[in-house]
Amino acid sequence: MTDVERGRGLAGQTVVVIGGSAGIGLETARLARAEGAQVVLTGRDPEKLDKAAADVGAQDTAAFDATDPAEMAAFFQGLAAVDHVMITAGAPRYGPLLAMSAAEIRDALSDHLVVGLEAARNAAPKMPPGGSLVLMGGTGGRRVNRALGIVSSATAALPPFAATLALEIAPVRVNLIAAGFVDTPLSASLLGEGLDERRAELRATLPIGRVVTPVDVGALAVHLMTNTALTGATYDIDGGQQFAF
DSSP states (O other), X not given: OOHHHHOOOSTTOEEEEETOSSHHHHHHHHHHHHTTOEEEEEESOHHHHHHHHHHHTOSEEEEOOTTOHHHHHHHHHTOSOOSEEEEXXXXXXXXXXXXXXXXXXXXXXXXXXXXXXXXXXXXXXXXXXXXXXXXXXXXXXXXXOTTTTTHHHHHHHHHHHHHHHHHHHTTSEEEEEEEOOOOSHHHHHHHGGGHHHHHXXXXXXXXXXXXXXXXXXXXXXXXXXXXXXXXXXXXXXXXXXXXXX
16 A cells, blocks of 8 residues: 555645645634644734734745736745645625626636635645645535625536546645634624624534534545545535424
8 A cells, every 4th residue: 555545644745835924724724723734824914914823823924916827926936845735715706697797707607716726826736746736625615505605606616626626736736625704803894793693593504513614614624635535525514404494
């Protein structure tokens, strides 16, 4: 059995978290460090990145706009080697379709795909067989809803994108995490004063009896990094939310 078949854990490996200054990205970095990985955090805000790096003991940080292909390329050119990349950058865009401009529709549909593609394009040549790219999507948009607007379409595009990308950059692996509501700073900013009400609703209705946390999602991300038999698939983590409503 080869090292790739066996799965090597994360000791001595480099994990890049794009969007790693808070929430799911930060907790993934924390768990990867606990597994012995060297962690590089990226984001747009240098101050937040420095604080996050000190919190988890990151090896390095880089502040740049992940939606800019040139900045993404420059970042990866500066790295000697990469074993795993986790992308949590970006946020969903809600609202009626007809209230959005053509440019807003294009961005909402393509942002996550383009960021994932550019990360793969620049990271894969530096990654070993069995290395991985972990993308973030969602489950909430699977049910078409007027209030969600373009989110359902953007959500639907990610699973086939991840599967196709996995074929193109093999033996580097690509997997997609589809999360429901996760109790993150982003969720708090989107819900505002409705956050506590949403938490209470989920605790009362989810089969797991609690709200999904960034640590839950980070643990799944680390598993996808270390289990080298997994590629091209979508993994739901929503506490049963899509079946309970």
